[in-house]
Amino acid sequence: DQQVKQNSPSLSVQEGRISILNCDYTNSMFDYFLWYKKYPAEGPTFLISISSIKDKNEDGRFTVFLNKSAKHLSLHIVPSQPGDSAVYFCAAQNSGGSNYKLTFGKGTLLTVNP
């Protein structure tokens, strides 16, 4: 069973507009969420994270929103740039589980068109 779901395999936006990437989770024990960005044939790079005690975390152009009751989080990129084109993975963690392993979604390919 897939505990972290990214239901949109791909998303295409125009440069300068907002990109919104969505992620849903089913495990109520997850309390820490991360977004990773990945280029082809490279390892993922950590982008931004949010703890379940918050509903928003912002870092420059990137903002992550968490809706615990809906078990839903989203990553907003404003303004989108062509260099943002990559696969974005949502990941979740049960920090009380003492192993800090990450459970990943299948990723969303973001394409930002000039």
Added chain:
Amino acid sequence: DGGITQSPKYLFRKEGQNVTLSCEQNLNHDAMYWYRQDPGQGLRLIYYSQIVNDFQKGDIAEGYSVSREKKESFPLTVTSAQKNPTAFYLCASSFGTLAFPEAFFGQGTRLTVV
């Protein structure tokens, strides 16, 4: 330069042969992880280790083995029992603490079995 080094970047092996993928980190991280990426599958956890001389199976451990003799090293052996070994393999590490739960990834090894 602190980081995680995976070697080699590309690896070719004949079917039926065991192969070992290297992962070294100098970030002083306690926890290390191995993930596998297949097209459309996201990242799936193979094995993880929280401390030296201890490791646990992840979601898809069959056909793989690991060791953790040193804090800096977490090699992964893909055995002949692994039915579909061709994939992109990613190693990650983290402090494995509530204060610093983020995992950081190496650049990956593309294994092709022919």
